[in-house]
Amino acid sequence: MGGQTRSPLRRNEMNDQLLRTHLYDWHRSHGDVIDFAGWEMPVRYTDIREEHMAVREAVGIFDTTHMYRFIIRGPQAVDFLQTVTTNNVRKLRVGMGHYSTCLNEHGGTRDDLMLYRIGESEFVWVTNASNGPKIHSHLLEHSKRFDVIVEDKSREIAMIAVQGPRALELLSRMAETDVSEFPRFSITRLKLLGQDCFLCRTGYTGEAGGEILLLDTPFTDEGRAKATSFWEDILERGADLGVKPCGLGARDSTRLEAGFVLYGHELDENTSPIEARIPYAVKFKVDPHYIGYDVVLRHKKEGVEKTRIGFVMVDRGIPRQGYRVLKDGVEIGLVTSGGLSPVLGKGIGMAFVKPDIVAETDVIEIDIKGRIRRAEVTSWPFYDTERYGEGRSS
Amino acid sequence: MNNGTKVVEGLYYTKDHEWAKIEGDLVVVGITDHAQHALHEITYVEISEVGTVLNAGDSCGLVESMKASSDIFTPVSGEIVEVNTELEDAPELVNEDPYGKGWMFKIKPSNLEEDLKSLMDSKAYADFIASE
Numbered sequence: 001m002g003g004q005t006r007s008p009l010r011r012n013e014m015n016d017q018l019l020r021t022h023l024y025d026w027h028r029s030h031g032d033v034i035d036f037a038g039w040e041m042p043v044r045y046t047d048i049r050e051e052h053m054a055v056r057e058a059v060g061i062f063d064t065t066h067m068y069r070f071i072i073r074g075p076q077a078v079d080f081l082q083t084v085t086t087n088n089v090r091k092l093r094v095g096m097g098h099y100s101t102c103l104n105e106h107g108g109t110r111d112d113l114m115l116y117r118i119g120e121s122e123f124v125w126v127t128n129a130s131n132g133p134k135i136h137s138h139l140l141e142h143s144k145r146f147d148v149i150v151e152d153k154s155r156e157i158a159m160i161a162v163q164g165p166r167a168l169e170l171l172s173r174m175a176e177t178d179v180s181e182f183p184r185f186s187i188t189r190l191k192l193l194g195q196d197c198f199l200c201r202t203g204y205t206g207e208a209g210g211e212i213l214l215l216d217t218p219f220t221d222e223g224r225a226k227a228t229s230f231w232e233d234i235l236e237r238g239a240d241l242g243v244k245p246c247g248l249g250a251r252d253s254t255r256l257e258a259g260f261v262l263y264g265h266e267l268d269e270n271t272s273p274i275e276a277r278i279p280y281a282v283k284f285k286v287d288p289h290y291i292g293y294d295v296v297l298r299h300k301k302e303g304v305e306k307t308r309i310g311f312v313m314v315d316r317g318i319p320r321q322g323y324r325v326l327k328d329g330v331e332i333g334l335v336t337s338g339g340l341s342p343v344l345g346k347g348i349g350m351a352f353v354k355p356d357i358v359a360e361t362d363v364i365e366i367d368i369k370g371r372i373r374r375a376e377v378t379s380w381p382f383y384d385t386e387r388y389g390e391g392r393s394s
Numbered sequence: 395m396n397n398g399t400k401v402v403e404g405l406y407y408t409k410d411h412e413w414a415k416i417e418g419d420l421v422v423v424g425i426t427d428h429a430q431h432a433l434h435e436i437t438y439v440e441i442s443e444v445g446t447v448l449n450a451g452d453s454c455g456l457v458e459s460m461k462a463s464s465d466i467f468t469p470v471s472g473e474i475v476e477v478n479t480e481l482e483d484a485p486e487l488v489n490e491d492p493y494g495k496g497w498m499f500k501i502k503p504s505n506l507e508e509d510l511k512s513l514m515d516s517k518a519y520a521d522f523i524a525s526e
Contacts, residue, residue, distance in 0.1 A: 032434075048435050048460035249460050316482075318438050318458040340437045340460065347438075369456060369465070371440070 058242030068132030107295025167209030206258030259380020
C-alpha cells in the first residue's frame with residue numbers, strides 16, 4: 001500500500017522547525033497532529049466525517065491561529081492596500097470585511113485573503129498560513145512608498161472559527177448579546193466569554209458562524225493558557241448544542257463541499273482570480289490600479305485559457321488533485337481538489353479545464369489512476385442549499 | 395511508530411503494509427491494522443477485476459481515506475479469483491476488521507515459493523513498523 005500522498009505513517013516524526021499554535025498541547029492530547037504548511041496542526045480529533053457533519057448539522061470549532069494576521073494602519077492605508085489587493089478598498093466600510101486577492105505582476109495570485117476595516121485608516125489582513133511570510137515581505141516592500149505601518153500580529157492574536165447552523169446561538173451565548181443581528185462580513189469588537197475579541201461574521205465552511213480574533217494572547221505560557229481555556233470554555237458552553245472540535249481534515253472537506261478555492265489547489269502564482277472564478281474578489285473601478293490589474297482586466301474582457309469547474313462523480317471513485325479530466329476521451333484539464341462529500345456520499349471535485357468546452361450537466365471523465373470514470377459538471381456549493389449552508393430554509 | 399496495532403502471526407507482510415495469508419491453494423490479501431490505523435476513515439476500496447493477472451508488486455487497487463488515496467500492491471504474482479464485494483458498500487470493514495472481514499482479494503498464485511522470500515513474517519513486520 002502506498003500512494004500519491006506522502007505516507008501518513010510518517011506523520012508523527014518530530015521536526016524542530018515546525019511551528020505550533022497556542023493550542024498545540026490541547027491538539028496533541030486530543031487529536032492527531034500532522035505537519036501542515038510547516039505547522040503542527042490537528043488533522044482530526046475523532047473522525048473527519050463526524051466533525052464534518054457537526055459543522056453541517058450543529059456547530060464545529062476550528063483552531064485557525066496558523067493563519068497570518070497583519071494590522072495595516074496609517075493615513076495612506078487605503079491607497080496602499082488598493083495597490084496590493086483586487087477588491088475595492090475604498091468601498092469597504094468601517095466595521096466590515098471583504099474577500100480579496102493579492103496578485104503578482106502577471107496577474108497570478110500571491111494569495112487570497114480577508115481584509116477587515118477596523119478604523120478609518122486601520123485594517124486587519126488575514127492570509128493563508130503557507131503564504132504568510134511571503135505576503136509579509138511583499139507588504140513591507142510595497143508599503144515603503146506610503147505613510148503606513150504593517151505589523152505582523154499573528155503571534156499575539158489567536159484565532160478560532162465557530163461554524164454551523166447552531167454557531168450563532170453559541171456565539172450569542174458567549175457574547176451575551178444576539179450576534180445573529182451582525183451582518184455577514186461584519187467585524188465587531190466585543191467581549192466573548194469575558195475576553196476582548198474581534199468577531200468576524202465570516203467563515204470557510206459555507207455555514208453561518210464567525211471567526212474570532214482573541215486579542216492579547218502573546219505566545220507565552222500565559223497567552224497559551226488563556227487561549228486554551230477560551231477554547232475549552234467554548235466547548236463547554238456549546239456542549240448541549242452538539243459542538244465538536246474540528247481538525248484540518250474537516251476544514252478541507254467542508255470548504256470543498258462549499259466550492260471554496262484553496263491556495264495551492266485552485267489558486268497559485270500562475271492562476272488569476274478570473275480563471276479561478278472568484279469575480280467577487282476583483283473590482284475594476286478602483287483607484288489606484290493594483291498590481292496585476294491589466295492582466296485580470298484582459299482575462300475578464302478577452303477571456304481566459306483555463307477556467308474552474310465543479311463536478312460530482314456519476315460512477316464510483318474519488319477524484320484527487322492532479323487527475324486528468326477528459327471529454328469524450330480527449331484531455332481537457334486537471335483536477336485541483338477532490339474528495340468524498342460526506343453529505344452526498346459521492347466523490348466531488350474541482351478542476352481547471354479549457355474554457356467553453358463543457359457546461360453544467362455535461363458528462364466528463366476523470367482518469368482515476370488509469371480507470372476512466374464518469375462525472376457530471378455541476379455548480380457549487382455541492383450540497384442541497386435548501387438543507388445545508390448559510391442560506392438553508394430551516 | 396508502533397501505536398499498539400495488531401500484527402497477526404502466520405501471515406506474510408509487505409513494506410507497503412499489505413498482508414498475505416495462504417488458504418489452501420489461494421492467497422488472501424488485505425492491508426494491515428497498522429495501515430488502516432494510519433489511514434483512519436476508509437471511505438472507498440476498489441480492486442482490479444477477477445481474472446486480472448499480476449506480478450508481485452503490481453498495483454491492483456485503491457484505498458481512499460478522507461485525506462488520501464493509496465495504491466494497493468499485490469504481495470504475490472498470480473490471477474485474481476475473487477474480490478471482496480462487501481467493501482463496495484462497507485469500506486469501513488477495513489478499519490473494523492483488517493485481517494478478517496476487511497480482506498480485499500484472493501489470488502491464485504503463480505510463483506508462490508519465490509514470492510514469499512521477499513515478504514516479512516509477523517516478527518519482522520512488527521520490527522519494521524516499530525522502526526518506521
